[in-house]
Amino acid sequence: MQSIFGTDGIRGRFNEEITYSLAYKVGYALGSTLEKESPILIGRDTRISGDILLQAITKGINESGKKFINLGICPTPAIPFLIKQENLSSGVMISASHNPPEYNGIKFFDHNGQKISKYFENKIQTLVKESNHDISVSGKLIPLNTNKDLIDKYIKSLIQTMGGENLSGLKIILDTCYGSATICAKKIFQSLGADVRVINDSKNGLKINMNCGSTNLAPLKKALRENHADMGFSFDGDADRVIGIDSKGNVLDGDHILFLWGRELMEQKILTNNLLISTHMANLGFEKAWKKIGGTLYRTDVGDKYVHDAIKEKGAVLGGEQSGHILSKINNFSGDGIFTALQISKFCKKKNINLNDWLKSSFEPYPQKLTNINLNFNINKLNPETKILIDQTIAFYQKIYSDNCRVYIRPSGTEPVLRVLVEAKNQKKVDSLSSEITNKLFLEIDKIIN
Numbered sequence: 001m002q003s004i005f006g007t008d009g010i011r012g013r014f015n016e017e018i019t020y021s022l023a024y025k026v027g028y029a030l031g032s033t034l035e036k037e038s039p040i041l042i043g044r045d046t047r048i049s050g051d052i053l054l055q056a057i058t059k060g061i062n063e064s065g066k067k068f069i070n071l072g073i074c075p076t077p078a079i080p081f082l083i084k085q086e087n088l089s090s091g092v093m094i095s096a097s098h099n100p101p102e103y104n105g106i107k108f109f110d111h112n113g114q115k116i117s118k119y120f121e122n123k124i125q126t127l128v129k130e131s132n133h134d135i136s137v138s139g140k141l142i143p144l145n146t147n148k149d150l151i152d153k154y155i156k157s158l159i160q161t162m163g164g165e166n167l168s169g170l171k172i173i174l175d176t177c178y179g180s181a182t183i184c185a186k187k188i189f190q191s192l193g194a195d196v197r198v199i200n201d202s203k204n205g206l207k208i209n210m211n212c213g214s215t216n217l218a219p220l221k222k223a224l225r226e227n228h229a230d231m232g233f234s235f236d237g238d239a240d241r242v243i244g245i246d247s248k249g250n251v252l253d254g255d256h257i258l259f260l261w262g263r264e265l266m267e268q269k270i271l272t273n274n275l276l277i278s279t280h281m282a283n284l285g286f287e288k289a290w291k292k293i294g295g296t297l298y299r300t301d302v303g304d305k306y307v308h309d310a311i312k313e314k315g316a317v318l319g320g321e322q323s324g325h326i327l328s329k330i331n332n333f334s335g336d337g338i339f340t341a342l343q344i345s346k347f348c349k350k351k352n353i354n355l356n357d358w359l360k361s362s363f364e365p366y367p368q369k370l371t372n373i374n375l376n377f378n379i380n381k382l383n384p385e386t387k388i389l390i391d392q393t394i395a396f397y398q399k400i401y402s403d404n405c406r407v408y409i410r411p412s413g414t415e416p417v418l419r420v421l422v423e424a425k426n427q428k429k430v431d432s433l434s435s436e437i438t439n440k441l442f443l444e445i446d447k448i449i450n
Contacts, residue, residue, distance in 0.1 A: 004128065005121045007303040011096055011105035014049035018104050021134045023053045026106060027060025027092075029127035033120070034066060036089035036111055041150075043071035043079050044094035045180045045238045046205040049104045052137060053094050057106070058144065072146030073203060075180040075239035077336035078154040080113030084332065085153060090116075095180070095238035098215050098323075099415070101208050113332065115305045155184050158339055159191060161330055165346050168193030172345065173232035175220045177213030178204040181239040185338050194345070199223050209236065214243045214324055214337075221249045231348070231355040233341040240304075241324035242337030244344055246356040254278075254322045255286040256362045257340065261326075262318055264347060266295065270317065277310045277319030277327075279303075280408045284423050289363030302410060304335050366404075368423040369434045373442055375416045377449070386448060393444045394418075397437050405429065407437060418445075 004010050010026065012018045030040065040061055044050035054070070061068045069088070071078065079091040089111055096103035108116040108124075116124075172194045176182045182203050189196045199219055200212045212219050214236040224232045224245055232245045244252030258276050265271035274295040278286075279302045287297045298314060300306040307319045307327055319333075320326035326340045327333040348355055394409045405424035412419055420441065422434040 003121075003125060005125065008097070008115070008305065009093075009105055009107035011099070011103065013102050014047075014053075014104045018049075018053065018106070020052060020056045020137050022128070023056035023106065024060040024135055025128045025131045025133065026124060027057035028064045028131065028133075029060070029124045030057075030090065030092070030108065031061040031064025031066035032127060033123050034089045037066075038087060038089045039067040039069045041069050041071060041079055041083055041086070041088050041091040042094070043074040043076070043092075045076075045096075046073055046178060046182070046203045046208050047094075047096070047101055047104050047237075048205040050094045050205065053104060053106070054144065055137075056135075057092060057094070069150070070144045070146050071150055072148075073180060073183055074151055074154070075184070075336065075338060076107065077240055077331075077334045077339065078151065079107075080109050080334045081154055081157060081331070082150050083109055083111065083113040085157075086150070087111075093238065097238050097240065098209055098213065098236040100210065101206055113334065115308065151184065155188055157331075158188055158336075158342060161339060162192060162342060162346055165349060166193040167345050167349055170231070170345060170349060171195040171227070171229040172197075173220060173223045173227060173229045174198045174201075174341075175212055175223070175232065175234040176201050176239075177209055177235055177237060178202060178207040179209065179213065179235065179237035179239065181235040181338060185235065185239070185341075188338060188342070189345075192342075197223065197227055197229070213237065214241055217243060217245060217251065220245050224249065231345070233337070233344075235337045235341075236324075239337045240335040241321075241326075242341050243324045244341065244355065246359050247354060248356050250356065250359055252344070252355065252359055254320050254324045254326060255283045255365065256359060257324070257326055257344065258282075258318065258320050259286055259290060259362050260358060261328075261343065261347070262290070262295065263293065265318060266293070271295075272315050272317055275314060275316045277307050277314065277316050279307065279321050280410070281322045281421060283322065283363075283365045283368055284404070284406050285363050285366040308333055366423045366425055367427040367430045368421065369430050371420045371422075371434055371438050372412075373418040373420060373438060373445075375418060375445075377416060389448045390445055393441065393448070397441060405433070407433070409437075409441070 076093045083091045091109040093107040096105040186198045220232045220234045300310045317329040325335045408421040
C-alpha cells in the first residue's frame with residue numbers, strides 16, 4: 001500500500017482519494033495510537049465535504065475509546081495553539097488548504113501542537129492498512145456541538161501578540177476567500193481599531209479558493225483600487241498563509257515578508273546568526289539581497305514541516321515559504337495568515353510608514369515563472385524503477401543552469417502535477433528556458449511511462 005500521506009497530511013479529491021471510509025479508519029487509528037487520554041481537538045474549513053469527513057473521523061475516534069472536542073469551522077493555526085493551551089492529546093484539521101472545493105484533506109498535530117512526525121504517520125498508515133472495516137455514510141448526519149469558547153481564546157491570543165499596539169488610522173481590505181478566516185479575521189482587525197472591509201466573506205464551501213484568496217489576487221487588487229485602502233491581505237482556505245497587497249497593487253509575498261520582517265529583527269539583533277529559513281521556491285533575488293546585507297538563507301524542501309524542522313535544527317526564529325506560510329517564534333512557529341497580517345500591519349503603524357514605501361525598500365525579485373505539467377498519474381505511486389528514471393530526468397534539467405539562473409522541478413505533494421520553476425535576471429531567458437525545459441521534460445516523461 002502506497003503512503004496515504006503527502007507533504008502536509010492526507011489530501012485528495014473527496015470521494016476519490018479522500019473517502020468517508022478512509023476518514024473513519026484514520027480517526028480510529030489516531031485514537032488507538034495515542035497514549036494520552038485527554039481529548040483530540042478537531043476543526044475544519046468551510047468545504048461541503050468537511051462535515052461528512054468530520055462525522056467519519058469522530059466515529060472512528062469514539063470507537064477507539066478516545067474523546068474529541070469539535071471546534072467547528074476555524075483557521076488551521078487555532079488547532080496547534082489550543083492543543084498547547086488546553087493540554088490536549090492531539091489535533092486534526094480537515095482542510096485542503098489552497099486547493100479547490102472538490103479537494104479535502106486531513107492534517108494532524110501532536111500533543112505539542114506540531115505536525116506529527118514520520119514515525120507517527122507510519123503508525124497511522126499501518127493501522128489503516130490492517131483495517132478491513134470499510135464503511136460508508138449511513139443515514140442522516142447528526143450535527144455535532146461546537147466549542148465556541150475555545151475559538152474566543154484563539155482570537156484573544158492573536159490580539160495579545162500586538163503587545164498593546166492598535167491599528168487605528170489604517171484602512172485595510174481582507175479577502176477571506178469563503179474559508180476559515182471568515183469566522184474571525186474581520187472581528188480581530190476591527191477590535192484593534194482598523195477600518196476594515198472584507199470581501200468573499202461568507203462561509204461558502206462551494207466557492208472556497210475559487211477565483212479569490214492567496215492564489216488569485218485580482219479581487220483584492222480591485223477592492224483596494226475602489227476603496228483607496230492602505231493595504232490588503234488575502235488568505236487561503238484554512239487561513240494558515242497570507243499574501244499582502246499595497247495601496248498601489250504591488251504584491252507582498254512570503255519572500256518579501258521574510259526579507260522585511262527579518263531585516264527588522266536583524267536590526268534589533270534578535271535574529272539568530274542573521275538566519276532565515278525558506279524553501280527551494282524562494283526567489284533568487286531575495287537570496288542575493290539578503291546575503292548582501294549580511295544575512296544567511298537556508299533552503300529546505302517545499303512544505304512548512306520541512307521549514308519547521310530546519311528552524312528547530314538551526315535555532316532560527318523566522319522562516320517560511322514564498323506562498324505566504326510564515327513561521328515565527330512569537331507564536332510558537334505556527335503558520336498563521338491572520339497573525340502574519342497583523343504583524344505586517346503593526347510594523348507599518350509603529351514605523352509610521354505605508355506598506356507601499358516599506359515594500360519599495362525590499363529586494364528586486366528576479367523574473368520567475370512557475371509552470372505546471374499536468375500528469376494523469378501520481379509520481380509517488382509509480383513503481384520504484386519508473387520513479388527513479390523520472391527523478392534522474394528532473395535532476396538533469398535542474399543541473400544545467402546556475403548562478404544568475406535557477407531551475408527547480410518538483411512533483412506536487414497535493415495534486416497530480418509536476419511544478420517547473422525557472423528564474424533568471426532576464427524575463428526573455430526565463431520564458432524561453434521555461435518553454436524549452438517544460439516541453440523536453442514532458443516528452444521524456446511520456447517516453448518513460450509509455
